[in-house]
Amino acid sequence: xxxxxxxxxxxxxxxxxxxxxxxxxxxxxxxxxxxxxxxxxxxxxxxxxxxxxxxxxxxxxxxxxxxxxxxxxxxxxxxxxxxxxxxxxxxxxxxxxxxxxxxxxxxxxxxxxxxxxxxxxxxxxxxxxxxxxxxxxxxxxxxxxxxxxxxxxxxxxxxxxxxxxxxxxxxxxxxxxxxxxxxxxxxxxxxxxxxxxxxxxxxxxxxxxxxxxxxxxxxxxxxxxxxxxxxxxxxxxxxxxxxxxxxxxxxxxxxxxxxxxxxxxxxxxxxxxxxx
Amino acid sequence: xxxxxxxxxxxxxxxxxxxxxxxxxxxxxxxxxxxxxxxxxxxxxxxxxxxxxxxxxxxxxxxxxxxxxxxxxxxxxxxxxxxxxxxxxxxxxxxxxxxxxxxxxxxxxxxxxxxxxx
Numbered sequence: 001x002x003x004x005x006x007x008x009x010x011x012x013x014x015x016x017x018x019x020x021x022x023x024x025x026x027x028x029x030x031x032x033x034x035x036x037x038x039x040x041x042x043x044x045x046x047x048x049x050x051x052x053x054x055x056x057x058x059x060x061x062x063x064x065x066x067x068x069x070x071x072x073x074x075x076x077x078x079x080x081x082x083x084x085x086x087x088x089x090x091x092x093x094x095x096x097x098x099x100x101x102x103x104x105x106x107x108x109x110x111x112x113x114x115x116x117x118x119x120x121x122x123x124x125x126x127x128x129x130x131x132x133x134x135x136x137x138x139x140x141x142x143x144x145x146x147x148x149x150x151x152x153x154x155x156x157x158x159x160x161x162x163x164x165x166x167x168x169x170x171x172x173x174x175x176x177x178x179x180x181x182x183x184x185x186x187x188x189x190x191x192x193x194x195x196x197x198x199x200x201x202x203x204x205x206x207x208x209x210x211x212x213x214x215x216x217x218x219x220x221x222x223x224x225x226x227x228x229x230x231x232x233x234x235x236x237x238x239x240x241x242x243x244x245x246x247x248x249x250x251x252x253x254x255x256x257x258x259x260x261x262x263x264x265x266x267x268x269x270x271x272x273x274x275x276x
Numbered sequence: 277x278x279x280x281x282x283x284x285x286x287x288x289x290x291x292x293x294x295x296x297x298x299x300x301x302x303x304x305x306x307x308x309x310x311x312x313x314x315x316x317x318x319x320x321x322x323x324x325x326x327x328x329x330x331x332x333x334x335x336x337x338x339x340x341x342x343x344x345x346x347x348x349x350x351x352x353x354x355x356x357x358x359x360x361x362x363x364x365x366x367x368x369x370x371x372x373x374x375x376x377x378x379x380x381x382x383x384x385x386x387x388x389x390x391x392x393x394x
Contacts, residue, residue, distance in 0.1 A: 003385070133346075
């Protein structure tokens with residue numbers, strides 16, 4: 001039971017962090033719950049589909065189907081996160097400022113919500129398919145199905161707790177600073193995911209340039225420890241990054257910054273928020 | 277917004293650091309060492325395999341069990357789901373000499389093996 005709990009929690013943990021961040025980012029947007037719930041649900045369904053076709057997926061691209069699939073969905077998430085940041089640079093103050101009529105906010109907010117719902121769906125899909133395979137294997141094997149199911153359920157609850165804590169931690173930041181914080185968080189999240197996508201492409205031998213390991217900090221903080229894993233998800237920490245992973249990481253940050261500058265609201269002065 | 281002020285500096289600094297790293301690190305393409313492994317009843321066969329140092333390694337894993345397993349090694353940075361009764365190819369980058377443990381994540385305690393790089 002404990003083994004099942006640990007395995008499920010380990011997989012759900014990352015998705016929990018991401019959903020928590022997205023909930024905090026969208027907290028003022030109307031109807032965000034439907035969008036995010038839709039993302040989670042689609043992710044769960046997708047995870048089941050991926051689990052069913054795991055064998056077939058693996059055999060694609062000379063046995064590298066899994067790696068390429070992971071790289072692909074990570075890249076989708078990176079595009080969505082970056083687009084969200086750029087979009088918020090232009091429209092963020094309108095949404096956060098509650099200056100607009102609610103109807104207008106819904107229309108504008110849903111564009112950005114769609115991108116974030118995709119991110120949530122992708123996070124759940126990636127982690128979820130492994131949980132599904134694991135639980136299915138146990139249930140099919142017939143050994144102590146009840147205990148494992150309970151362990152899996154508790155693991156899932158703990159994952160939801162991570163999500164809640166992330167959300168509550170972020171929304172406790174004063175409103176004026178929250179926007180800058182979440183913008184930075186999302187940029188780092190996107191950069192980290194892009195570096196992860198690069199790692200998958202390296203494993204598939206699709207990316208072979210600059211594959212030298214730049215440093216090894218596994219003695220200091222292993223990326224399979226709980227803290228290392230949290231940092232891996234949040235800012236893309238890896239204890240043995242290749243030059244390519246670092247390049248991709250920095251390129252995404254640079255692109256985000258440039259796009260936010262180019263498309264951001266041209267004459268945006270931060271309006272002093274009313275005293276709280 | 278402090279984010280927009282610190283980011284370009286950070287980016288510039290990191291970009292310069294990278295250029296020097298990329299220039300220094302010359303990746304040489306070598307032919308990979310192939311290793312055959314099979315997995316059945318929570319056991320790897322053979323439980324210990326070896327490979328030469330500083331050359332890429334390709335692990336060909338046959339999962340003879342009916343259910344899926346997840347081949348994982350923290351030190352080799354490998355994590356791969358292998359469906360029941362199927363084969364998988366796992367690319368491992370060139371390693372320094374040492375002992376690298378791997379396991380089936382779904383049965384981490386018992387299903388273990390090691391790759392010894394010499």
